[in-house]
Amino acid sequence: xxxxxxxxxxxxxxxxxxxxxxxxxxxxxxxxxxxxxxxxxxxxxxxxxxxxxxxxxxxxxxxxxxxxxxxxxxxxxxxxxxxxxxxxxxxxxxxxxxxxxxxxxxxxxxxxxxxxxxxxxxxxxxxxxxxxxxxxxxxxxxxxxxxxxxxxxxxxxxxxxxxxxxxxxxxxxxxxxxxxxxxxxxxxxxxxxxxxxxxxxxxxxxxxxxxxxxxxxxxxxxxxxxxxxxxxxxxxxxxxxxxxxxxxxxxxxxxxxxxxxxxxxxxxxxxxxxxxxxxxxxxxxxxxxxxxxxxxxxxxxxxxxxxxxxxxxxxxxxxxxxxxxxxxxxxxxxxxxxxxxxxxxxxxxxxxxxxxxxxxxxxxxxxxxxxxxxxxxxxxxxxxxx
Amino acid sequence: xxxxxxxxxxxxxxxxxxxxxxxxxxxxxxxxxxxxxxxxxxxxxxxxxxxxxxxxxxxxxxxxxxxxxxxxxxxxxxxxxxxxxxxxxxxxxxxxxxxxxxxxxxxxxxxxxxxxxxxxxxxxxxxxxxxxxxxxxxxxxxxxxxxxxxxxxxxxxxxxxxxxxxxxxxxxxxxxxxxxxxxxxxxxxxxxxxxxxxxxxxxxxxxxxxxxxxxxxxxxxxxxxxxxxxxxxxxxxxxxxxxxxxxxxxxxxxxxxxxxxxxxxxxxxxxxxxxxxxxxxxxxxxxxxxxxxxxxxxxxxxxxxxxxxxxxxxxxxxxxxxxxxxxxxxxxxxxxxxxxxxxxxxxxxxxxxxxxxxxxxxxxxxxxxxxxxxxxxxxxxxxxxx
Numbered sequence: 001x002x003x004x005x006x007x008x009x010x011x012x013x014x015x016x017x018x019x020x021x022x023x024x025x026x027x028x029x030x031x032x033x034x035x036x037x038x039x040x041x042x043x044x045x046x047x048x049x050x051x052x053x054x055x056x057x058x059x060x061x062x063x064x065x066x067x068x069x070x071x072x073x074x075x076x077x078x079x080x081x082x083x084x085x086x087x088x089x090x091x092x093x094x095x096x097x098x099x100x101x102x103x104x105x106x107x108x109x110x111x112x113x114x115x116x117x118x119x120x121x122x123x124x125x126x127x128x129x130x131x132x133x134x135x136x137x138x139x140x141x142x143x144x145x146x147x148x149x150x151x152x153x154x155x156x157x158x159x160x161x162x163x164x165x166x167x168x169x170x171x172x173x174x175x176x177x178x179x180x181x182x183x184x185x186x187x188x189x190x191x192x193x194x195x196x197x198x199x200x201x202x203x204x205x206x207x208x209x210x211x212x213x214x215x216x217x218x219x220x221x222x223x224x225x226x227x228x229x230x231x232x233x234x235x236x237x238x239x240x241x242x243x244x245x246x247x248x249x250x251x252x253x254x255x256x257x258x259x260x261x262x263x264x265x266x267x268x269x270x271x272x273x274x275x276x277x278x279x280x281x282x283x284x285x286x287x288x289x290x291x292x293x294x295x296x297x298x299x300x301x302x303x304x305x306x307x308x309x310x311x312x313x314x315x316x317x318x319x320x321x322x323x324x325x326x327x328x329x330x331x332x333x334x335x336x337x338x339x340x341x342x343x344x345x346x347x348x349x350x351x352x353x354x355x356x357x358x359x360x361x362x363x364x365x366x367x368x369x370x371x372x373x374x375x376x377x378x379x380x381x382x383x384x385x386x
Numbered sequence: 387x388x389x390x391x392x393x394x395x396x397x398x399x400x401x402x403x404x405x406x407x408x409x410x411x412x413x414x415x416x417x418x419x420x421x422x423x424x425x426x427x428x429x430x431x432x433x434x435x436x437x438x439x440x441x442x443x444x445x446x447x448x449x450x451x452x453x454x455x456x457x458x459x460x461x462x463x464x465x466x467x468x469x470x471x472x473x474x475x476x477x478x479x480x481x482x483x484x485x486x487x488x489x490x491x492x493x494x495x496x497x498x499x500x501x502x503x504x505x506x507x508x509x510x511x512x513x514x515x516x517x518x519x520x521x522x523x524x525x526x527x528x529x530x531x532x533x534x535x536x537x538x539x540x541x542x543x544x545x546x547x548x549x550x551x552x553x554x555x556x557x558x559x560x561x562x563x564x565x566x567x568x569x570x571x572x573x574x575x576x577x578x579x580x581x582x583x584x585x586x587x588x589x590x591x592x593x594x595x596x597x598x599x600x601x602x603x604x605x606x607x608x609x610x611x612x613x614x615x616x617x618x619x620x621x622x623x624x625x626x627x628x629x630x631x632x633x634x635x636x637x638x639x640x641x642x643x644x645x646x647x648x649x650x651x652x653x654x655x656x657x658x659x660x661x662x663x664x665x666x667x668x669x670x671x672x673x674x675x676x677x678x679x680x681x682x683x684x685x686x687x688x689x690x691x692x693x694x695x696x697x698x699x700x701x702x703x704x705x706x707x708x709x710x711x712x713x714x715x716x717x718x719x720x721x722x723x724x725x726x727x728x729x730x731x732x733x734x735x736x737x738x739x740x741x742x743x744x745x746x747x748x749x750x751x752x753x754x755x756x757x758x759x760x761x762x763x764x765x766x767x768x769x770x771x772x
Binding site for chain 1: 574576578609616624633653683
């Protein structure tokens with residue numbers, strides 16, 4: 001019985017030079033600590049128009065990054081939202097100036113646990129705890145740096161959708177349109193529970209070394225792979241897994257092939273997901289960012305009243321959920337829509353029929369594309385963008 | 387940020403003397419290996435009547451055991467099905483002779499990876515791969531030993547339900563009534579995926595030592611705890627987690643209490659589940675038994691035709707599922723019901739409305755109790771049991 005796959009050998013993540021904005025002024029975090037000089041790595045697509053009115057901020061999810069619509073330099077794979085973003089695409093880079101930055105706390109060039117602190121040592125687990133609002137405040141500083149006082153739109157799925165909601169709540173006058181996709185106004189007990197198992201899997205890896213693995217040139221590869229494997233199941237739906245893999249076996253070697261020896265294809269697939277993730281993601285970032293998701297609760301920031309988070313908003317909202325998404329089920333988007341209605345906001349809400357689970361927001365789902373494209377077109381008309 | 391709970395120190399599981407039946411004749415397993423002399427640990431409740439017609443076999447789930455309706459000796463907690471089994475209860479031990487045995491491959495006294503092989507060494511990962519049918523064949527030998535040629539009923543949930551279905555398919559003339567609860571005729575891709583993550587968490591623990599932890603007096607406590615934490619989420623429902631924990635924090639110490647320091651209660655709960663599990667369960671058993679579940683596919687044993695598994699059956703079936711069970715959803719029970727109908731079997735199927743998830747089968751759900759009690763009463767009348 002094979003229970004010992006070849007996880008990648010423990011080795012530091014590759015380091016790339018990323019396009020970065022540095023902020024010497026630092027940032028006072030929600031935890032009360034001040035983060036001194038920090039950097040955000042980002043990518044832009046398209047051109048900012050003369051009146052600086054056509055900027056769209058794309059917010060990435062937990063393990064996403066700024067490489068939205070181009071090759072990701074570590075994996076060599078195409079960007080995570082090429083299904084939606086590009087010239088002539090749903091989010092048309094011929095028309096809009098699209099920006100995406102790696103979140104604060106991330107590991108693709110933005111300041112995070114993997115970065116050096118002022119004394120030259122790697123932050124590791126000493127990196128201060130972050131909130132989604134901290135991430136959004138940093139993004140706002142980036143937009144100001146890029147000369148964008150007001151965003152035409154903020155758009156993102158999953159944790160990206162949390163950022164969209166936080167943008168609309170924290171900077172209501174700086175967001176013309178908001179598209180929170182497959183998300184929620186707070187992280188549910190079930191999602192906190194899954195994140196906690198991820199964290200425990202990482203902490204249980206002997207190469208984690210209490211978070212100080214960098215100092216020893218080690219990486220908690222096995223724990224991080226287990227965390228990713230589990231998370232990956234939650235991104236799919238039972239139907240998607242059944243259709244894609246069912247109970248099919250993978251015959252590695254015809255001589256060794258046997259009922260008891262062959263792995264199920266779904267196992268092989270998950271192992272691959274785990275091992276490729278380890279090559280591109282930092283374990284301490286995973287801890288920091290999952291914690292930020294767990295702490296996210298927009299109504300708690302407004303005395304328990306979600307509608308109060310959006311009081312007086314003039315932002316136009318388009319909420320999107322997916323029928324087979326059980327990580328951020330439709331009911332959670334619906335409760336955001338209700339709060340926006342109570343706040344008399346301009347809101348539309350579309351539930352897309354799909355069997356592809358939470359990951360549907362990353363995929364080429366025609367109804368989803370049409371929904372986003374239609375909303376952006378309508379908003380562009382109202383905003384007077386040619 | 388607390389990411390390092392106190393898992394139990396690595397130490398061998400406590401060993402208890404269990405009521406055992408020993409089978410010197412051994413058992414030829416589905417994998418082709420013969421298991422020489424083996425033992426099943428079991429418990430009985432109530433009295434076998436004069437014509438030996440009132441025996442009910444209760445089949446336990448993945449991490450259950452034979453202590454159905456009495457204190458479990460390792461944990462000191464009450465048996466896992468005290469909600470249903472006992473004098474005057476749904477499964478009335480004043481009326482029925484109730485038997486439950488620890489499954490072959492288990493770790494509560496039946497022969498499994500934790501047992502010594504003929505040469506005196508612990509089996510560990512050399513224990514042969516098992517199927518659910520192997521478990522059932524061993525149970526049938528136990529029933530013969532106890533003088534029961536024909537069971538009045540076989541009843542069980544989850545993996546216990548798989549055993550019930552296998553009993554009805556393999557020994558149709560030895561089962562008067564069958565109650566498969568919250569189960570399926572095959573393990574789904576999603577369930578295989580979750581099991582695989584559990585196995586990887588165990589294998590990633592440095593104390594696993596390739597399965598030979600016994601030899602070094604160690605236990606892969608962290609990996610096993612992570613596996614249990616994840617599995618535990620799948621046993622509950624989102625609603626149950628929300629109602630029980632929501633986003634409540636646990637304040638360990640008022641001085642240290644802070645937004646960023648306090649654990650969510652659901653995290654604390656899961657850690658407790660993980661650490662208490664490690665004290666009572668053997669990691670190699672977990673691998674063996676989860677594998678048996680993954681391989682379970684009753685229709686594959688009958689050329690892909692589930693109805694053929696039950697051709698000509700005279701057993702009376704009562705299938706039960708729970709609305710909020712997403713591990714073994716209602717659709718899977720329904721497909722078994724359809725196959726039984728195609729086989730012209732006597733079958734009833736009840737979906738119980740509950741928000742308690744898969745674990746509902748272990749809990750005091752009045753509709754569930756009434757369903758089982760009513761079915762057993764009707765069958766007892768047909769069987770002529772006074």
